[in-house]
Amino acid sequence: xxxxxxxxxxxxxxxxxxxxxxxxxxxxxxxxxxxxxxxxxxxxxxxxxxxxxxxxxxxxxxxxxxxxxxxxxxxxxxxxxxxxxxxxxxxxxxxxxxxxxxxxxxxxxxxx
Amino acid sequence: xxxxxxxxxxxxxxxxxxxxxxxxxxxxxxxxxxxxxxxxxxxxxxxxxxxxxxxxxxxxxxxxxxxxxxxxxxxxxxxxxxxxxxxxxxxxxxxxxxxxxxxxxxxxxxxxx
Numbered sequence: 001x002x003x004x005x006x007x008x009x010x011x012x013x014x015x016x017x018x019x020x021x022x023x024x025x026x027x028x029x030x031x032x033x034x035x036x037x038x039x040x041x042x043x044x045x046x047x048x049x050x051x052x053x054x055x056x057x058x059x060x061x062x063x064x065x066x067x068x069x070x071x072x073x074x075x076x077x078x079x080x081x082x083x084x085x086x087x088x089x090x091x092x093x094x095x096x097x098x099x100x101x102x103x104x105x106x107x108x109x110x111x112x
Numbered sequence: 113x114x115x116x117x118x119x120x121x122x123x124x125x126x127x128x129x130x131x132x133x134x135x136x137x138x139x140x141x142x143x144x145x146x147x148x149x150x151x152x153x154x155x156x157x158x159x160x161x162x163x164x165x166x167x168x169x170x171x172x173x174x175x176x177x178x179x180x181x182x183x184x185x186x187x188x189x190x191x192x193x194x195x196x197x198x199x200x201x202x203x204x205x206x207x208x209x210x211x212x213x214x215x216x217x218x219x220x221x222x223x224x225x
Contacts, residue, residue, distance in 0.1 A: 032211065032212060034211075034214070036216075041218070042218050043116075043202050043204075043216030043217050043218045043219050044155070044202070044214075044216045045216070046213065046214060046215070049212075049213075089154075089155065091155075091211075093210070093211045097168070097210075097211075098143075098145070098160040098162075098167045098168040098209055098210050098211065099145070099157035099160065099168055099170065099211060100155075100157065100211045100214070101157070102154055102155040102156075103154070104154045105154065
């Protein structure tokens with residue numbers, strides 16, 4: 001089955017810097033790659049997603065890139081702010097699968 | 113519009129008991145999926161329901177079951193609780209079958225003592 005690995009597990013940056021989180025997946029049939037942000041006491045919130053027919057997607061300060069050949073995808077957050085501090089999860093889903101397989105999460109801390 | 117509502121938010125149960133958790137999806141969403149979140153295993157898929165039918169099931173024992181009603185509300189049940197069942201149980205709704213555009217609820221924190 002699908003396996004998703006996420007790095008790093010913790011990331012600390014200064015406000016205004018960029019943050020990059022990387023994930024690799026094992027199933028070449030995977031075609032949907034969402035990213036979620038989870039704040040304390042809340043459920044995961046979808047922040048951006050990408051399908052396998054697209055190499056890059058951007059939404060304001062957040063971007064995701066996908067390399068299908070290498071089977072990895074990354075989340076880029078620019079101009080980080082303290083409110084970006086949270087746990088971020090990547091996930092992957094294969095076509096026809098009704099489930100997501102999640103990475104273990106990255107705890108991002110943005111220091112003022 | 114109202115989000116995904118999970119009740120109760122917190123629950124403490126004793127080993128051997130059973131528990132029922134409830135999830136009300138966003139209005140108009142017909143798919144409800146359940147995930148278990150623990151510090152050790154992370155987020156793991158339990159099952160998905162669409163139009164009252166279970167579409168897919170994860171690798172959990174038969175003690176974990178669920179159902180969906182005609183108004184798309186879903187319940188999951190865990191029987192004969194074990195200490196290892198302590199977790200945050202999350203439900204996610206989406207407009208159609210599949211994990212596209214999940215909206216998660218805030219979860220039910222289950223503690224088994």
